[in-house]
Amino acid sequence: MQYISHYSSPLGRILLAADKEGITGLWFENQKYYAYKLDEDHEEREIPVFEEAKRWLSVYFSGREPDFMPPLNLIGTEFQKNVWEILRQIPYGQTMTYGEIARKIAEKKGVAHMSAQAVGSAVGHNPISILVPCHRVVGTNGSLTGYAGGIEKKQKLLSLENVPIEHFFVPKKQKYTFARGTLADLPQVYAIIDERIHWMDEVGIEQWNVTDYWDCYPESYYEKAVHDGNLYVLKEAGGDRVSGVAVLYESDERWAKQQGPAAYYVHHLATRIGEKGTGKAMLSFCEKQAVADRKEYLRLDCAIDNPKINAYYDKLRYDYAGTCVDGKYAGNLREKKIR
Template sequence: MTFIQPYDSPLGDILLAADETGLTGLWFEGEKYFANNLPQKHIRQETPILSETKRWLDIYFTGKEPDFMPPLHPIGSSFRQAVWSILLQIPYGQTVTYGEIAQQLARQQGIARMSAQAVGGAVGHNEISILIPCHRVVGTNGSLTGYAGGIHKKIRLLELEHTDTSRFFVPKRERRCDGI
């Protein structure tokens, strides 16, 4: 069964979803893939996983790095799971590029090359934003290429983590995480 709870963040309303295993979704209201994997049958009910996630978010939104991680249960293909696993390794307040993730994934899979655009597609379909930090992924040239929740939220999340954003820029035509 899937359980949902709203969360009122400083950046807007968030919907949380979890099953018995872990958090399955964290979406900003109105984002591109809002509640994309939310089953038709779900119950609005507080659970220990959702309570722990809210506590994590409360700490995070004060500008501090939480020292724990609620159980996560991201749902997706093995390729997406591999990309999301790499996202979880990006340190708080730091960024990596789509190309760097592609290189790391290629090394892990023992292949010569991996498409940064394919990585971008997986990053863009991350259903557990913030906790699986796709906002920490930037373009190779320093462009703040999209965020399903909106580029302004991506910038605010990076600033909240005290990331030096002076070397980044917003492209004239904003692209989403799934479009490099």
């Protein structure tokens, strides 16, 4: 038998559900998945667990972290329960990305990879909002997405916990999407890079075209980048056409003398020729990815003898940080502080 009660919060009316084991549901009125899986045969009655839950909510909405937790009874699949248990471990005032949760699930299951999309679905179906803090989960690129109660409530809950939400953004309808690449994306990735190599020959830039690129970075290199989750692609929104590619690493031998603070190092950044704005969009998404993963810098290198690309990075505030040499290639090291 399930019981229900209501609570008036600063963010709107809340429906609570419980059984003899504990709280089974907490939903903002009219939210997505409202009263999901609430038994049709339920009764509105004040029971002790509701009193405890409402006391918890009153402490929480006063801007303080409660030091107690009412008993919960999470009802779902084994996978959903595993995800929800990770949500319960996210500390007050902190966030975690869908990708981080996916990695934790993969480690627990002893597998190489777990779908962030599957994690997102489980997070979205969390039946006990706030108490199981799904509002603390953010997109890998720093976007505030996936909260059944609505983005505005998610922002207010994070602000209540003093989370610096200026580090995140509310996604708008965009021309492009940015995500980890898949094996299915690789033929387009190879074509984009080939196109750029020929372009470098045409304009007289010595970089990938003078380093035996495909011998150094064969298809197996990119397959491993996909497997390790380091390859990212820029796609036209709503489609499968790849417009840009980049590989993000957490270390780089070219920066051995300047490793320092946590950073992402951009490699193999390439976009389709003739698509204006894709390079800037790709870098913007890389920066947001780095912020979401708590990096302080985004770092890259570019050809010394290409004044146009150096001026481009100057304009985007990537500061000069030294030089590097790799065979025939000589490059300028550039970095941007993003946090």
